[in-house]
Amino acid sequence: MLSSEDTINQTQAVLNAENVDIYYGDFLALKGIYMEIPKNKVTAFIGPSGCGKSTLLRCYNRLNDLIPVFKLNGKITYHGQNLYDQDVDPVQVRRRIGMVFQKPNPFPKSIYENITFGAKINGFKGDFDQLVEESLRGAALWEEVKDKLKQNGMSISGGQQQRLCIARTIALKPDVILMDEPCAALDPISTLKVEELIHQLKEEYTIIIVTHNMQQAARVADYTGFFNVRVTEEGKRQGYLAEHDLTEVIFQNPKEEATKQYVSGRFG
Template sequence: MTKDDTPESHGFSIALGGRRHGRPSPSLDNPVFQIADLDVWYGDHQAVRDVTLTVGSRQITSMIGPSGCGKSTVIRCLNRMNDLIPGARVTGKVAYYGESLYDAEVDPIEVRRRIGMVFQKPNPFPKSVYDNVAYGPRVNGVKGNLDDLVEEALTGAALWDEVKDKLKASALALSGGQQQRLCIARAIAVKPEVILMDEPCSALDPIATAKIEDLMAELASQFTIVIVTHNMQQAARISDYTAFFTADVDEEGVRHGRLAEYDTTVTIFENPADQRTEDYITGRFG
């Protein structure tokens, strides 16, 4: 890179690692996910090809890249959400603590309980704040004091102080940022091991986004987090590892998403090995 083309000239040096203070150094010593030669098909279209990466325990891993490069497709492979799409087919290896998520005897419902997901647009149920958080534990037959569990989840999502006096009010009356934190509380109420987030801040204003980022930094001490984001500054601020995806166009003009580079976030933003990564984070394309 020339001096003018460094990530610092695009504002990353100030933000890089801004919400990582106090957390351990990035490490893949205790892998949670091991993905190898992952291909994903929707009918006859191969949406993603040949993705290989490892996700470490209690790390925040960001997936970045231009639209249509397969980021959301890949993250949905991690809790078998693509099973719900007619015609979707996944090949290759997706191992969770060394066990294949796609073995025939694996229950996808149990997979989704252990690997929770927060979506792009807040999607609270048309129920009370309390019933939103209590829904998962009730369905799963969780024993114990439900009131304590709801309070614990809302506290963990940094929302308790804002809603403790309106637990019986409709969740739909909350602000967008509060609704997204409620969805995070709903996800952690069933005590998952991993939280997947597919562009969780794209519909939020900067203040609400900052609260979600602060929350992710806190949750990383308890959960492994994988996030898809179009916001490169967000990836730079919060994540331990960053995967940059791009799209190849074949001779018939069809796009196929693939992983271009995966490394610590510091390396991706300060010293990327792939020219395509450098071009993307310096704004030359994307």
């Protein structure tokens, strides 16, 4: 029988972190990450607060570039190309690797314009109406908003707003979708809808989701990475990847004691 690690390696890796260290100024926030993200699978990042899972997520589309003191050592490759090479344009990276945020953040524009924004800045020449319908259907939102496309994106409910943000992301036809606690601000029913959506989306996209909700990781993820925090000699908290495996292994038969304690709810 194959061990679970072999299974990861057999699937094609879309993103690959090789010995990644992340600094804020002089502070080493996340140390020594090696991690492969398999294609068309959902990978969940779990771990206690401050373990750096969101920070790593934002490295995949270079969103951390907005933070002046941010620095990354090591390599993150996307289909073999280093995302942090000098000649890589972060704007191009973000057009391939989309992001859904913790708090729904639609633009204060109409639902229609929320979807077409990404396409417009990309010089999209096709049929905008079709793009809007496709994207909203893809985000399981079309039936609810098809009669109010001219309404402000901020006028719909929080759960609908988050699906609008997902629709806006898939309108770009990205390769990877990063989700940073996408259900943290949603009620249980909206959460369920977004989770169902994630199941559908992995047919076409590679998804990484950061979540504090372990049931959610167990429900939606094929693979799970458990990040943990250790206290350094100087008394600073430093994140590291403790264990990365198939979700059922992480939840039922983890190798690390810390993982076992975390997923059974004994700390974190």
